[in-house]
Amino acid sequence: MAQHILIVEDEESLAQVLSEYICQSGFTADVINDGADVVDWVKSNSVDLILLDLMLPGKNGLDIYRELRTFTNVPVVMATARIDEIDRLIGLELGADDYICKPYSPREVVVRVKNILRRTGEGGKVSEHVLSINDTTMKVLVKGKEVILTRAEFRLLQHFYKHREQVFSREQLMSQIYSDNRIVTDRTIDSHIKNLRKKIQDVDSEVDCIQSIYGVGYKFAL
Known part of the structure; x- marks a missing residue:
């Protein structure tokens, strides 16, 4: 069965072009x-996978993304017309799978979609069935x-x-867990990962x- 993409875009002509490229692929x-x-x-x-524009009528993309993450880990590609907005999003570490700046090539979007789905494996459904993470709770x-x-195990x-x-x-993992520049050793990370594996x-x-x-080091392998 073909994988299904949701395009959230208020510019109807752009949404139509994207839809045609995606279906042709x-x-x-x-x-x-809306x-x-x-x-x-x-x-x-x-x-x-969801292609999510940030500037939308009804509800903006950031609010939509945060609400989605309370019940699903479906991959999301955020789109914006402002480069500085992408910098801000990355700084917030919202966790979107990719960011793309308008104007963009529909072909580039399709390539990114394919790469993300290949990386996550059927849109992440296999992993999501086994493992579910709610960032809010x-x-x-x-x-x-x-x-x-x-908290440290969850952040890992x-x-x-x-x-x-x-x-x-x-x-790299230590910098993700501890943002206060405390001094920790490699053994600390090894211990966290050992405990995390055991609990799972x-x-x-x-x-x-x-x-x-x-x-x-380590990688996610589910």
């Missing part, structure tokens, strides 16, 4: 022009069962999940979502 697509309609639509329909579910994590898992297949050194496998012994890369 083997996907199916739906278009929503931000107020997005969340309810996603709750009622199956979607593999810090609640983690493994196959529907809750896993109780410390959250970072891995948002950057699937990317390898991180211990130093205590819930389901078949789930091992963090892989050690010898001599380098």
Whole structure:
């Protein structure tokens, strides 16, 4: 079955062009022009990736994104006409899978969509079925069962999940967990990851979502 893309864009001519390119590339697509309609639509329909414009009537893209993340981890590509807005978004670390600045080439959008879906694997549905992370409540579910994590363990898992297949050194992971420049050792990260793995496998012994890369560090591997 073809993977399904939701285009959230109030410029109808642009949305139509994007939809045509996406469908020609083997996907199916739906278009929503009003931000107020997005969340309810996603709750009622199956979607593999969302192209989300930031400036929308009804509800802006940032509010939509935050609300989506309370119930789904479907990949989201945010679009904006302002380069400085992308810098601000990245600074906020909202966790969107990609950002793109208007005006853009529809072909470039299709390439990015393909890359993200290839990286996440069927729009992230396999991982999402096994592992669910709510950024707002810090609640983690493994196959529907809750896993109780410390703040450091949650931030580690959250970072891995948002950057699937990317390898991180211990130093990079330490900077994600501790923003106050405290002095910690490599063993601290190893200990956090060991505890995180154990807690997840205590819930389901078949789930091992963090892989050690010898001599380098760790990556998410679910």
